Amino acid sequence: MPKFIDSHPMKPFTAEELNKLQNAPADEFGVTHHDILFSEKGDKIFCVLDAPNAEAVHKHHEKAGIRCDWVQEVESTRG
Numbered sequence: 001m002p003k004f005i006d007s008h009p010m011k012p013f014t015a016e017e018l019n020k021l022q023n024a025p026a027d028e029f030g031v032t033h034h035d036i037l038f039s040e041k042g043d044k045i046f047c048v049l050d051a052p053n054a055e056a057v058h059k060h061h062e063k064a065g066i067r068c069d070w071v072q073e074v075e076s077t078r079g
Helices: 015-022 054-063
Strands: 003-009 032-039 044-050 070-074
Touching (some): 003 054
Antiparallel strands (some): 032 044
């Protein structure tokens, strides 16, 4: 499955909510969280996602009322 990284504001999420989302099952778009990195002070989240394509990543965030600053397909040294 391709991996993507994106960035968007942290609000309205809390650290506790993000911790719960980390292990959520795949959504209807086929998106799962590989990792969620965040800065409450900087109001930024960087999501590393497994997703079939960038469109699925955008739909995943739109469902939560979030608009990504950017989305980039990436590769990992972990495989």
